[in-house]
Every structure is written in structure tokens, then in C-alpha cells.
């Protein structure tokens with residue numbers, strides 16, 4: 595059994611990790627760490643769990659903790675203070691926050707507004723979009739789990755960039771997210787009165803997922819790529835829908851592009867390519883680790899539109915983190931994640 599700990603215990607990412615890991619055959623949840631509720635019973639915060647998880651919230655002591663792997667489901671600027679000591683002690687880490695995603699420290703400072711982790715520790719982190727991961731148990735110590743918008747975006751664009759099918763300057767990502775993307779703590783824009791029956795664009799030109807998307811795509815294509823990315827907040831609890839527009843390099847039919855996506859993802863259990871003419875809806879992946887992709891080609895205008903949905907808390911965070919753990923330790927990739935979406 596793999597002994598694991600979860601940090602950020604009273605947040606959404608942590609509670610989703612608990613839900614999924616409770617039915618994982620290879621894992622025992624040894625610790626749930628909370629900096630605000632240490633010593634309290636978890637069911638006081640999450641009554642829906644009752645006695646289904648029998649560890650209390652505790653506080654993380656990096657010198658004493660004794661387990662194989664720790665998930666950080668904490669805001670940015672937290673994990674980087676704990677991880678150096680943990681990896682020195684041989685404990686592996688999967689970080690759901692953005693602390694280890696960007697390789698360029700100047701970009702971290704610009705988009706996160708804080709000093710990044712030390713370069714020597716940053717260099718040890720593997721950014722792992724699970725479907726295209728290069729992690730392995732021998733050398734990987736820190737996994738930087740991708741952000742929610744980058745997950746939907748990069749799974750959509752990977753086949754197009756890999757096969758050099760698009761004008762690299764033409765990428766427009768128009769993405770919508772549910773409110774749980776903002777986490778459990780309160781802020782004005784997620785108050786019921788602000789968010790209910792409302793619809794807004796936010797962080798144009800400043801969202802921290804822009805450099806993350808650009809970093810991955812630039813590496814994949816071998817040239818500097820810039821994207822236009824606009825996130826929107828919609829009044830639903832969970833889900834992301836990204837609509838991505840690109841100019842095609844050459845005339846390619848919808849059938850040919852569709853075939854290429856099917857082939858690219860044929861051995862990837864969580865990416866489902868919809869049939870031509872069908873576009874996924876957020877509820878069709880709710881509570882699951884699936885990423886569903888629909889493809890449209892406008893042959894007259896020589897453009898493609900990719901419509902992609904994920905559940906931000908599952909494939910966009912905790913589910914993908916578990917998928918990464920499964921890959922890292924050689925478990926079945928879908929262990930703990932073999933769940934159909936909740937519908938409706």
C-alpha cells in the first residue's frame with residue numbers, strides 16, 4: 595500500500611482527492627493536513643463524510659511526516675516552502691498549485707506576484723499533462739499538476755501542434771469555468787449575488803494560465819508560441835468548456851482532422867473524441883476524469899474549432915493528480931478514476 599498525505603485538507607481539491615482516493619486499491623490516506631483546522635475531526639468540516647475517513651486533520655511537520663507521497667492542494671506560494679525538505683527526505687510530491695509549473699522564474703514573478711521556488715528545486719519538477727507525461731518512479735520527485743484551463747486547452751491543441759497543422763500565431767482560447775474553480779474561500783466575485791445569473795470575462799491578458807499554456811505549446815512545437823486566452827465565469831458549480839479557434843495551414847477536411855484526433859487519443863482512456871457534428875457539454879463529464887473533445891472544420895474559411903469539456907475539480911485538478919500518481923507508480927492508469935459522469 596502506498597501511504598499518502600494531503601495538504602490543504604479543508605479545500606475543494608483536497609476533498610475531491612479524498613473522494614477519489616477512498617476507492618483506490620493501492621493507496622492508504624494516512625494524513626489529511628490542515629493549517630486552519632488541525633486537531634479537528636474531518637466530519638465537523640465535511641459532514642457528508644461522516645465516519646468514512648478515519649484520520650483527523652493534523653498539521654504538517656516536514657521533519658517528522660512519514661509517508662511515500664504528498665499531494666499539495668494549497669493556494670500558490672505555499673507548497674514551495676515545504677517541498678524542498680520533503681524531497682530531501684525521499685517523499686515524492688504532486689503539487690496541484692502553480693508553484694512548480696513555470697520554468698522561467700521571471701514569468702512566475704510576473705503572473706503570481708511572488709518570488710518563485712529556488713531554481714535548483716524548480717528544475718527538479720516535471721510538468722505532467724498526464725496523457726503526454728514523461729514521469730517515472732526512478733527520477734521524478736515533484737510533479738507539477740497542470741492548471742484546469744491548460745488541461746482542457748493543451749489536450750485540445752496537442753494533436754494540431756504536434757502535426758504542424760495550424761498557423762501558430764492564430765490560437766484563440768475562449769474558456770468558461772464554473773465557480774468551484776475559485777476554491778472554497780470567499781471573494782466578492784463568487785458571492786451568490788455577484789455570480790448567480792451573471793456571466794463575465796476576467797483577467798484578460800493577466801491570467802497565470804497564459805504563460806503555462808504558452809510554455810507547453812512552445813516546447814511541443816519547438817518555436818515561441820503566443821496565445822490569446824480569455825477565461826469567463828459562468829453560474830454553475832463545476833465544469834470547464836473551452837472553445838478554441840485556429841487557422842489551418844493547409845486545406846484539411848473535417849473527416850481527416852477527426853480521424854487524426856481519434857488516432858492520437860486511441861490509447862488514452864480519459865480523452866473521448868466525439869463523433870463529427872457532436873459537441874460535448876460540461877455535464878457530460880461531471881464528476882469524472884474524462885476530457886471530451888468535439889471538432890469542427892470550416893473548410894470555406896480554413897479554420898478549425900475545437901470544443902472541449904472537463905470537470906475542473908477532477909480532470910482539471912484532483913483526478914489528473916491521481917492519474918499522474920498512477921503513472922508514476924505503474925498502477926493501472928484508471929485506478930480510483932473509473933467513474934462515469936454524474937448526469938444530469
Ligand SMILES: NC(=O)C1=CN([C@@H]2O[C@H](COP(=O)(O)OP(=O)(O)OC[C@H]3O[C@@H](n4cnc5c(N)ncnc54)[C@H](OP(=O)(O)O)[C@@H]3O)[C@@H](O)[C@H]2O)C=CC1
Pocket residue numbers: 601602603604605606607608627628629630631666667668669670672690691692740741742774775776777778779906907910911
Ligand atoms: N478548484 C479548482 O478547480 C482547481 C484548483 N487548482 C489548484 O489547486 C489548489 C487548491 O485549490 P482549491 O482546493 O480549489 O482551493 P481551496 O481554497 O478550496 O483550498 C485550499 C486550501 O489550502 C489551505 N490553505 C489556504 N491558505 C493556506 C496557507 N497560507 N498555507 C497553507 N495552507 C493554506 C486551506 O486549507 P486548510 O486550512 O485546511 O489547510 C484551503 O482550504 C490551488 O492551488 C488551486 O489553484 C487547480 C486546478 C483546478
Ligand SMILES: CC(=O)N[C@@H](CCC(=O)OP(=O)(O)O)C(=O)O
Pocket residue numbers: 690691692740741742743771772773774775776777802803825827
Ligand atoms: C473561477 C476561477 O477563479 N478559476 C480559477 C482557476 C484557476 C485554478 O484553479 O488553477 P490554478 O491551479 O492555476 O490556480 C482562475 O481562473 O484563477
